[in-house]
Amino acid sequence: MTIEARREKLEILGKFLGQFKMTGIEKANDIPHNDPYFELLKQKAEAAVHHNGWFTLENVLFSLENWSKALTSENLQKWLSGYDFKEVTPKRVGLVLAGNIPLVGFHDLISVLVSGHTALVKQSSNDTQLLPVIVDYLGAIAPEWKDSVEFISDSEGGASKMENYDAVIATGSNNTARYFEYYFKDKPSIIRKNRNSAAVLTGEESTEQLTALGEDIFRYYGLGCRNVSKLYVPEDYDFDAFFKAIYDWNPIMNQAKYSNNYDYNKAVYLMSLFKLLENGFLILKEDKGFGSPIATLFYERYSSLNAVKVELNIQKENIQCVVGKGILDTEVEFGQTQHPELWDYADNVDTLAFLTKKI
Structure with a gap:
């Protein structure tokens, strides 16, 4: 396929995923090859909830809806326009995916496919339900991709048995x-590690901004690398406004795994x-660390924003993104950490540059 054809197929995928929203699942009439994949993905979305106790249907649908919004014609053109795909020699790219949030490895997969490569995929045992259905759908709308993804099961040894x-x-x-x-030392690679996200508050935030910050903290129960796990606040900061603004998240305690972590x-x-x-x-603990436990948010008081x-510059290798307003050039707006663009690469490593130039 040409890069234009690949882009068009991903746009169709975005429309297919657009049937799955937090407000409800509703079948559309104008989606190519919608049968039987609509019903199959609906079933697997519900199965994912039973398979992984952290995957609520709300969060699964949040992920699917976010991907539908990302895979628009405008976004895809903007994402792909800066790369040269003409000289890419098709290769087999191994993907070892995480499983902390639904479809967390999906960006890597579509990056491999849109670059013209074949993907050899080892899914996390925590997130096995959704991706195979989406891959099958891609094969239906783009027969050229039908054999471009191969899954490795745990019974086959996982990443340690990745071959060819x-x-x-x-x-x-x-x-x-x-x-x-160590294991992949002889191959071109991108190896991602733990990362966390932070927010810098000045005390001048509006109620709306602090309420939006709740989304950055609590979505996916704080399990994502883009979840805020650390606050920087002024020395005299009063947390009352913050606590009031995030109060609507209190039903999160109805999730047994979350409440158990809170109590522990x-x-x-x-x-x-x-x-x-x-x-x-939510527990707030004054701590210089970044990786706060579930149901806990670290905070650190500052006397100078320059400090x-x-x-943050010193810790940049440990930080995925920073929420703030007028603090950093690369900051993320309040409430937007879980809405990354296609060009917001994990660990700030350009995946498409790697796939088009380095292998």
Whole structure:
């Protein structure tokens, strides 16, 4: 396929995924090859909830809807326009996907396909339901892609049994990244590690901005690398306005896994005599770290915004994105961390540049 044809197929995929919204699942009449894939994806969306206790139907639909909004003609043209696909030699690219949030590895997959390569995919055991259906749908609307994705099952040994590949994109924890770096040392690779996101508050935020920040903190229960897990606040910052603004997220305690983490972390902190702020569903702990546990948000007080900028620059290898208003050139608006654009690459590593120039 030409790059124009690949772009058009991804646009059709976006329309297909657009049938799945947080407001409801509704079948459209103008989607190519919609039968039987609509019903199959509907079934798998519900199956994903039973397969992984962290995957609520709301969050699964949030992910699908976000992808439908990303895969528009305008977005795809903007994303792909800066790359030269004409000289790309098709290769087999191994993908080792994470499973912390629904379809977290989907961007890597479409990057491989749109570049003209073949994908050898090892899914996380936590997220196995959705992607195969989407891949089958792509094969239906684009027969040229029918054999462009091969899945490796756990029974086949996972990443350690990945064979006949030319390059690798692997995502995992800091510990697994060391394994990946060793195992894939002889191949061109992108190895992703743990990352967290932060927000810089000045005390002048509106109620609307603080309410939107709740989305950055609580969506996916804080399990994503784009979830805010650390706040920087002025030395005299009063958290009352923040707690009031995020109060509508209190039903999150109805999720047993989240509430268990809340209770456990609170008990550990209290027994350790740490000073805490909490509102019944979120613990605030003053801490210089970034990777706060589930149901906990670290915060750090500052006397100078310049000092915060210096600290964020020092920690840039550990940070995915920063929420703020007028603080950094690369900041993300309040409430937008879980709405990345196609060109917002994980770990700030340009995946398409790697796939078009380095393999």
